[in-house]
Amino acid sequence: MKRLLADALQKYHVWAAEHPDPTFAIWAFIKIFIILNVTLVVVSYLVWAERKICGRMQGRFGPNRVGWFGLLQPWADVVKLFFKEEFVPGSANKVLYSIAPALAIVPALISFSIVPFGPGLHVTDLNVGLLLFLAMSSIGVYAVTLGGWASNNKYALIGGLRSSAQMISYELAMGISTIGVLLLAGSLSMVDIVKAQEHTWFVAFQPVAFLMFMITAFAETNRTPFDLPEAESELVAGFHTEYSSMKFGLFFLGEYSNVITICSIAVTLFLGGWNGPWLPQSLKFLWFFAKLAVLVFVFVWARWTLPRFRYDQLMDLGWKVLLPVSIANVMLTAVVVYMRVPR
Amino acid sequence: MREYLPVLMFIIVGIGFAGVTLGVSQFIVPRRSSAKKMAPYECGVEPVGTARQRVEIKFYLVAVLFILFDIEAVFLYPWAVAFRRLGLYGLIEMVLFVAVLLVGYLYLLQKKALDWNSPS
Numbered sequence: 001m002k003r004l005l006a007d008a009l010q011k012y013h014v015w016a017a018e019h020p021d022p023t024f025a026i027w028a029f030i031k032i033f034i035i036l037n038v039t040l041v042v043v044s045y046l047v048w049a050e051r052k053i054c055g056r057m058q059g060r061f062g063p064n065r066v067g068w069f070g071l072l073q074p075w076a077d078v079v080k081l082f083f084k085e086e087f088v089p090g091s092a093n094k095v096l097y098s099i100a101p102a103l104a105i106v107p108a109l110i111s112f113s114i115v116p117f118g119p120g121l122h123v124t125d126l127n128v129g130l131l132l133f134l135a136m137s138s139i140g141v142y143a144v145t146l147g148g149w150a151s152n153n154k155y156a157l158i159g160g161l162r163s164s165a166q167m168i169s170y171e172l173a174m175g176i177s178t179i180g181v182l183l184l185a186g187s188l189s190m191v192d193i194v195k196a197q198e199h200t201w202f203v204a205f206q207p208v209a210f211l212m213f214m215i216t217a218f219a220e221t222n223r224t225p226f227d228l229p230e231a232e233s234e235l236v237a238g239f240h241t242e243y244s245s246m247k248f249g250l251f252f253l254g255e256y257s258n259v260i261t262i263c264s265i266a267v268t269l270f271l272g273g274w275n276g277p278w279l280p281q282s283l284k285f286l287w288f289f290a291k292l293a294v295l296v297f298v299f300v301w302a303r304w305t306l307p308r309f310r311y312d313q314l315m316d317l318g319w320k321v322l323l324p325v326s327i328a329n330v331m332l333t334a335v336v337v338y339m340r341v342p343r
Numbered sequence: 344m345r346e347y348l349p350v351l352m353f354i355i356v357g358i359g360f361a362g363v364t365l366g367v368s369q370f371i372v373p374r375r376s377s378a379k380k381m382a383p384y385e386c387g388v389e390p391v392g393t394a395r396q397r398v399e400i401k402f403y404l405v406a407v408l409f410i411l412f413d414i415e416a417v418f419l420y421p422w423a424v425a426f427r428r429l430g431l432y433g434l435i436e437m438v439l440f441v442a443v444l445l446v447g448y449l450y451l452l453q454k455k456a457l458d459w460n461s462p463s
Contacts, residue, residue: 016373018372023344024348028348028349028352029352029356031349032349032352032353032356033356036356036357038361046355075365080365081368082368082371082372083371083372083373084372085372085373085374085375086368086369086372087374087376087380087381088381089381089382089383090347090378090381090382091381091382091383091393091394098365101361101365102358102361102428105348105356105357105360105361106354106358109353109357109360110353110354110357113349113350113353114350114351120396123349123350123353124346124347124348124349124350125346126346127346129411131420131433131458132350145429151383151394152383152393152394152395153383153384153385153394154383154394155384155385156384156394157394161398161402164402164406165401165402165405165406166442168405168406168409169405169409169427171409171413172409172412172413172416174417175413175416176416177418179419179420179423182420182423182424183423183426186426186427187424188420188424224424236384241384242383242384242388245368245372246364246365246367246368246372247365247368249364250361250364250365250390256429258357258461275446280438282380311459312459312460315405315459316457316458316459320457324448327441330419330423331438331441332439333432334423334426334434334437337427338426338428338430338431338434341427
């Protein structure tokens, strides 16, 4: 059945490429709808998983009252957030204050349009796919910065400022660490990058770049040990101090969607995407989700293992270690690729 | 250009999702506002001054440096994709480019522009 479906999909792709027509748009809309829903469910269960895992790591049970093993907890949380009182601080800049939460979630979701989940299972295959992801992660900076500034609260302002400086510093190293992969794959298309890893995952050739991508991923998503923008012990909640109800909910959802997005990109770039042994073509997407789950677990694990950085240490690491090392890695890769290319 | 259409659709659907979520919540959330509630939160203490103050110049410096190095990253992308076709010429070109940037980077280090704790 699944194979039949995959074959039909493949045939449709071939046919649609030759005959541009409105059904192409309808088909794309269906895929977007499915991916959006799957993402939102996965994100809500990531929140549940994180609370469950951190509970276990601290010798607690975590959520276990709402439903079997607390499995209905995310839905209870959403309902609760919808019915919470919402207020906008009197001195806030109302327009930017309302736009910021949407800016936190929308770019994280849009990045999924270029992630290849399995063979043929992608919304679209752009020839500049990776650039779209980088552009979207840059827009994500605005959410935190504008949210912090528009609240007109000192904690929020400091949180927003810190995060903007942190995210742009680490974005450099993140962008440059992906270039090693581009040199090997010779393409910016995510599907081509996955296909280039059919035999060997790029993490084998680019271990340094993978390590740096993961470090910068922690900083880009504002997760521990780089969660200075919302350092609870000094800034209350950082940039979202003044947010309540569903506006806070969207920030929260945005943070977790960002974790999933960035892990999906890491799986695609370094861990071979859907490539894996045994499974038939139509089930290869299970490999993708298995690798994704492992990386996401690392995110949760690190949160309960590592203490928070000091701000000057954070800036030192970004500018004096990650940036030069990533550039050196690119040059080294270029030399090796040049020597290995047959001519 | 056809493959860009789904991205545009995804943007519209994403904005729609955020808009509907925020819009629906506007109709069902309770609102009992008061002057105290509207004040900026400062751990329950009366707010001191305003949040619209001057901020450290260092944040500005970081932004300027980011632009410089990000332009380098942007230059690296097309180079990396076309590297195999460029051959030795491309390699030497990029080594020179990075060498020029390295000089600038060393200058920044020597000026302590990258030391967060140094007085600006």
